[in-house]
Amino acid sequence: xxxxxxxxxxxxxxxxxxxxxxxxxxxxxxxxxxxxxxxxxxxxxx
Numbered sequence: 001x002x003x004x005x006x007x008x009x010x011x012x013x014x015x016x017x018x019x020x021x022x023x024x025x026x027x028x029x030x031x032x033x034x035x036x037x038x039x040x041x042x043x044x045x046x
Contacts, residue, residue: 012036 012033019029 008040 016029016033019032
């Protein structure tokens with residue numbers, strides 16, 4: 001479980017880095033990360 005959380009955090013950090021590299025705005029980054037987190041919640045096994 002800890003490995004999964006760590007890998008997801010790393011993946012999110014890479015995506016944030018890519019968005020920062022292409023000069024995306026702060027609002028765009030927040031929206032994209034929010035959508036990723038909602039997708040993670042929706043597709044998780046509960």
